[in-house]
Amino acid sequence: MPRSWLPTVTLSAVLGFACGCARQDGAASGPAGGRQEKVLRVGNGAEPQDLDPGAVTGVPELNILDSLFEGLVAADPHDLHPIPGLAESWDVSPDLLVYTFHLRANLHWSNGDPITAEDFVETYKRTLTPIFSSQISYLLWSVVGAEDYNRGALSDFSKVGFRATDDRTLRVTLRRRTPYLLKILATDYVWDPLPIRVLARYGPLDRKDTGWTKAGRLVSSGPFLLKEWAPDQKVVVVRNPLYWDAAHVKLDAIEFYPVVETATEERMFRTGQLDVTQQLPVSKIEVYRQEHPDELRVDPYLGVYFYRCNVTRPPLNDVRVRRALALAIDREKLVQDVVKGGEEPAYAVSYPNDAGYTPAARLSGGVAEAQRLLAEAGYPGGKGLPTIELHYNTFKEHQDIAEAIQAMWLKNLGVRITLRNEDWKVYLDSQHTHNYQLSRSGWIADYLDPHVFLEIWETGNGNNDTLWSNPEYDRLLHSALDADTEEGRYAIYQKLDAILVQECPVLPVYYYTSFYLKSPRVRGWWPTLLNIHPWKFVDLDNN
Amino acid sequence: MLRFLGYRLLQAFPVMLIIITGTFFMQRYVPGGPFTAEKAVTPEVLRNLNAYYHLDDPLWKQYRDYLWDLCPKAFHPEALARGLDLKQAFGIDFRPSFKYPNRTVNEIIADKLPVSLELGFYSLLFALVVGLPLGVLAAVRRNTWIDYLCSSVAMTGICVPTFVLGPLLVLLFAIHIGWFNASGWYAPIDRVLPSLTLGSVYAAYIARLARGGLLEVLSQDFIRTARAKGASEARVIFRHALRGGLLPVVSFLGPAIAGILTGSFVIETIFQIPGLGREFVNSAFNRDYTLVLGTVILYAAMIVGMNLVVDVVQVWLNPKLKFE
Numbered sequence: 001m002p003r004s005w006l007p008t009v010t011l012s013a014v015l016g017f018a019c020g021c022a023r024q025d026g027a028a029s030g031p032a033g034g035r036q037e038k039v040l041r042v043g044n045g046a047e048p049q050d051l052d053p054g055a056v057t058g059v060p061e062l063n064i065l066d067s068l069f070e071g072l073v074a075a076d077p078h079d080l081h082p083i084p085g086l087a088e089s090w091d092v093s094p095d096l097l098v099y100t101f102h103l104r105a106n107l108h109w110s111n112g113d114p115i116t117a118e119d120f121v122e123t124y125k126r127t128l129t130p131i132f133s134s135q136i137s138y139l140l141w142s143v144v145g146a147e148d149y150n151r152g153a154l155s156d157f158s159k160v161g162f163r164a165t166d167d168r169t170l171r172v173t174l175r176r177r178t179p180y181l182l183k184i185l186a187t188d189y190v191w192d193p194l195p196i197r198v199l200a201r202y203g204p205l206d207r208k209d210t211g212w213t214k215a216g217r218l219v220s221s222g223p224f225l226l227k228e229w230a231p232d233q234k235v236v237v238v239r240n241p242l243y244w245d246a247a248h249v250k251l252d253a254i255e256f257y258p259v260v261e262t263a264t265e266e267r268m269f270r271t272g273q274l275d276v277t278q279q280l281p282v283s284k285i286e287v288y289r290q291e292h293p294d295e296l297r298v299d300p301y302l303g304v305y306f307y308r309c310n311v312t313r314p315p316l317n318d319v320r321v322r323r324a325l326a327l328a329i330d331r332e333k334l335v336q337d338v339v340k341g342g343e344e345p346a347y348a349v350s351y352p353n354d355a356g357y358t359p360a361a362r363l364s365g366g367v368a369e370a371q372r373l374l375a376e377a378g379y380p381g382g383k384g385l386p387t388i389e390l391h392y393n394t395f396k397e398h399q400d401i402a403e404a405i406q407a408m409w410l411k412n413l414g415v416r417i418t419l420r421n422e423d424w425k426v427y428l429d430s431q432h433t434h435n436y437q438l439s440r441s442g443w444i445a446d447y448l449d450p451h452v453f454l455e456i457w458e459t460g461n462g463n464n465d466t467l468w469s470n471p472e473y474d475r476l477l478h479s480a481l482d483a484d485t486e487e488g489r490y491a492i493y494q495k496l497d498a499i500l501v502q503e504c505p506v507l508p509v510y511y512y513t514s515f516y517l518k519s520p521r522v523r524g525w526w527p528t529l530l531n532i533h534p535w536k537f538v539d540l541d542n543n
Numbered sequence: 544m545l546r547f548l549g550y551r552l553l554q555a556f557p558v559m560l561i562i563i564t565g566t567f568f569m570q571r572y573v574p575g576g577p578f579t580a581e582k583a584v585t586p587e588v589l590r591n592l593n594a595y596y597h598l599d600d601p602l603w604k605q606y607r608d609y610l611w612d613l614c615p616k617a618f619h620p621e622a623l624a625r626g627l628d629l630k631q632a633f634g635i636d637f638r639p640s641f642k643y644p645n646r647t648v649n650e651i652i653a654d655k656l657p658v659s660l661e662l663g664f665y666s667l668l669f670a671l672v673v674g675l676p677l678g679v680l681a682a683v684r685r686n687t688w689i690d691y692l693c694s695s696v697a698m699t700g701i702c703v704p705t706f707v708l709g710p711l712l713v714l715l716f717a718i719h720i721g722w723f724n725a726s727g728w729y730a731p732i733d734r735v736l737p738s739l740t741l742g743s744v745y746a747a748y749i750a751r752l753a754r755g756g757l758l759e760v761l762s763q764d765f766i767r768t769a770r771a772k773g774a775s776e777a778r779v780i781f782r783h784a785l786r787g788g789l790l791p792v793v794s795f796l797g798p799a800i801a802g803i804l805t806g807s808f809v810i811e812t813i814f815q816i817p818g819l820g821r822e823f824v825n826s827a828f829n830r831d832y833t834l835v836l837g838t839v840i841l842y843a844a845m846i847v848g849m850n851l852v853v854d855v856v857q858v859w860l861n862p863k864l865k866f867e
Binding site for chain 2: 047049050051052055057130131132133134135137138150151152208209211213214230231232233257258259260261263264267268270271273423424425426428429430432462463465
């Protein structure tokens with residue numbers, strides 16, 4: 001065999017190259033002031049679109065921004081309740097309409113400039129500028145004039161309720177009571193101040209493409225500062241020595257890895273490239289539960305999975321049909337055998353145990369009641385019922401759930417439905433233009449308050465998308481904000497949840513969980529409903 | 544030869560124009576847009592966004608403006624040494640991305656194309672270095688166990704999809720043996736597993752094509768003549784047979800290179816590689832109009848270019864063909 005050595009040599013050359021190179025060890029190494037550096041490596045889902053708090057909306061961006069910027073109020077690491085952040089204290093007027101925040105002394109941006117109350121006002125002005133077209137500016141709308149300014153109806157920003165009365169005092173005047181305002185401030189970055197003078201250096205403030213967020217330019221106020229941003233590779237933030245509470249920051253650096261594929265993430269965790277993953281393939285949950293329970297986390301996650309009804313299209317314009325469908329879903333079986341991520345079955349819309357609120361209303365009556373309602377609507381045993389089309393975005397998990405529910409409805413009610421899957425953007429377009437009958441949906445909370453699940457069903461709310469409208473519901477929703485106590489407000493929310501369960505504009509299916517892997521070395525990490533883990537409290541045990 | 548090249552380049556212009564026009568208009572008629580999001584944006588915000596990106600202009604005007612931005616307006620090839628920015632070098636402006644407001648499509652291409660090219664280069668190198676010897680060996684030792692072994696290996700390579708092979712290699716070499724990282728593109732060693740995975744399918748095809756091509760040539764008269772003249776077996780194979788026997792491989796290489804470059808989506812996702820293949824596919828899902836156009840134009844230009852190169856090489860390898 002004169003030339004048979006060729007392939008052999010090639011293969012061994014490749015393998016030899018492999019053996020010859022030392023394995024790149026992602027683990028933290030190297031002394032930092034005589035101790036091992038603490039570098040946390042986090043799986044972070046998609047590549048961040050940008051790191052401009054006014055211009056982005058996603059969870060991956062939120063995770064990184066949370067390390068770079070701090071707002072007036074910060075979040076407690078155990079349950080995310082508001083704690084002092086850049087503001088050391090605040091006063092609320094007796095009518096609950098004016099909030100006065102007192103900034104800490106000696107606050108500095110990471111470039112050494114002082115952080116002043118004027119920075120806050122200028123930031124809000126930028127976010128609300130119409131042509132800047134921020135997609136989360138609505139979180140500022142509870143302030144006097146903010147919505148009008150944002151919509152272009154008001155051009156004088158001095159009429160908007162933000163006022164820097166001196167360098168360290170910010171006064172915010174609300175147009176109506178917003179009892180959950182501090183909760184928004186605690187977990188949402190749209191209220192964080194930006195280094196306006198630095199931004200202006202790179203271009204007009206109302207442009208998104210000035211590049212001020214690139215590494216080396218971005219100046220931050222939070223516990224960390226941006227060191228490196230390699231697109232689709234990693235974002236590295238390191239300790240910010242000028243942060244007001246720098247002494248209590250435990251990690252030296254955090255590396256955020258944009259890994260979309262959950263299976264890839266799990267493999268990176270196994271080879272020690274990641275300390276925490278964003279997610280875990282559902283099929284792996286049981287494996288980890290058996291073999292590495294100390295690495296598996298299944299935490300409640302403030303979101304609800306539901307089927308949205310277009311209440312203008314027959315037969316779903318009949319509340320009895322909607323209720324019948326809602327009652328004929330065996331949710332226990334579904335979460336146990338199909339969804340399998342430790343989720344809780346949802347018999348109401350609001351999330352249980354959300355800031356002390358649990359909906360008392362509950363879909364009850366079971367299959368017998370469902371059959372009775374369907375017969376009453378004129379479709380006994382499903383006979384004569386027009387075909388219903390269930391619409392979902394192309395995704396294996398959604399398809400499994402849809403097929404299971406399709407079978408349940410056929411078995412329990414004799415109702416036949418067809419399934420239609422669509423690419424994500426087409427699906428969203430169909431939903432927003434009400435071009436559907438029944439559509440898979442979900443809602444993930446922005447902040448920790450029951451209001452978040454109830455406000456979207458108001459008539460005309462951009463996220464309602466069911467065309468359902470109930471004047472009594474709208475009236476109660478508004479009156480809740482005027483309640484003097486939280487108990488009073490929650491009592492009204494109970495009524496709202498009761499209306500939703502009665503009228504079923506949506507059919508709740510289950511409450512989300514977040515399941516992911518976390519190395520036992522990671523400390524200072526508590527399960528929180530928004531899956532936010534304030535980074536300055538997180539620690540890494542290097543031993 | 545020069546006339547042939549000039550003629551083919553002239554042909555390329557209408558081809559590119561059709562591709563650009565088709566892509567530009569087709570994507571606009573797909574439901575959903577760059578700003579369609581789960582949390583609805585208010586009509587005012589949507590209007591402002593459309594104004595910000597000039598999507599409120601009439602479509603013909605947007606098309607005209609885009610074509611104008613694409614026209615080369617400068618010639619500084621020396622700028623390419625600093626980075627692959629086509630705007631710096633030739634004044635070709637692919638505009639800002641919709642999905643990543645902070646980055647232009649030029650920057651994204653400059654960042655990511657080199658990664659895809661590097662991955663493609665290693666993969667192709669692997670495919671040739673493994674595929675050619677396997678094919679030649681199989682042809683020379685036809686119908687022996689060596690042939691069967693080589694052909695089986697090649698057949699397996701064709702049958703196992705990359706999304707199976709990739710994770711299998713990771714499981715074996717990264718998780719169990721621990722030689723590599725599971726994914727990433729940080730150190731030189733991170734290139735090994737993705738290149739092996741992407742290259743293996745092409746290695747298999749090349750092996751089969753080389754075997755087939757060589758067998759056909761080996762049965763021809765001039766080979767018998769060469770043997771009759773007393774040429775050594777090595778001389779017969781390498782000097783006489785190989786040049787003609789490799790023709791099918793060369794024809795395959797054009798589409799293969801295009802396939803490796805555009806088809807790296809799966810590999811880039813499995814191994815978390817910051818290449819352009821992922822942008823090519825995801826930009827369509829994101830309705831990132833400018834990024835879709837930028838990547839389509841780039842890949843189309845590459846495919847047209849590769850086919851031209853293959854045609855030239857084929858004429859050089861096969862004296863029966865002529866430039867015309």
